Amino acid sequence: MHALLVEDDDRLAHALGTALALRGHTVRRVSRAVEALRLTREAEFVLLDLGLPDLDGLELLRRLRTVCAVPLIVVTARCEERDIVQGLRAGADDYVVKPFRMSELMARIDAVRRRTGGNADPRPTAGPVRVTDVEIDPARRTVTVGGSEVRLTRREFDVLAFLAARPGEVHSREEILDRIWGDAFLGTSRSLDVHVAGIRAKTGRPDLVRTVHGFGYRLGA
Structure with missing residues (x-):
């Protein structure tokens, strides 16, 4: 993967560049918005700091989204709710x-690339998926436990079916919320946790959906 790193902090840029290189990625680092605009067409992935010396990062993000649609993650010290909302709505x-x-x-980079097609399996699991005595059938939208059907709400089933589509993968909270609710910013709420708790309670299988602490969820083994 060819990553474009837009970061004006030399120490952080070096650390990020090293981490990406160790994972087999090639990294082009720039520290100014004008350079990012010039090189973005060559990138397959963008990491973007918002605190740039020549242009506000949110404005750069909006401009980047007019010329490219590659996966992009904002990496910034700005932690106010308004900044997060603006960044996601601007196209991050x-x-x-x-x-x-x-x-x-x-x-998170891996999760975003899966979600946007960077590492996606072109033929995700379409038929029923079995986890011990639980069968999830996306086509019929049914879940059975030990041969008996369990009724889930629409959202509960959508979450379970999404995890079952690629049972070996860990999915971030943001990825699940973006796919099921259409809003990654709901990650600050308890919506997903409530629905996962409902799945566990109704199936009587608390390990059916496993928590990956600090990140997200995966289908249980």
């Missing part, structure tokens, strides 16, 4: 606040 696929854990950022 995810929003990470500094300071952050490098492992979490790398996982």
Whole structure:
């Protein structure tokens, strides 16, 4: 993957560049908005700081989205609710606040690339999926436990079916909320947690949906 890193902090840029390179990515780092606009067409992924010396990062994000649709994550110290909302609405696929854990950022990059097609399986599981004695049938929109049907709400089933489509993958909260609710910013609410709790309670299988602490959920083994 060819990543464009837009970051004016030299120490952080070096750390991010090293982490990406260790994962096999090639990195082009720039520190000014004008350079980012010139090079963005060459990138397959963008990490964007909002605190740039020549142009506000949100304005740069809006301009980038007029010329490219590659996956983009904002990485910034701006942590106010208004900034997060504006960043997501301006076209960011995810929003990470500094300071952050490098492992979490790398996982978010993977999740965004899966969601936007960067690593997506072109033939996701379409038929019924079995997890021990639980069968999830996306086509019929049914869930059975030990042969008996369990009735889930529409949202509960959508969440479960989404996880079952690629049972080996961990999905971030933001990815699930974006796909099911159409709003990644709901990640600050308890909506997803409530629906996951409903799935566990109604199926009587608390391990059917596994929590990956600090990140998201996956289908249980």
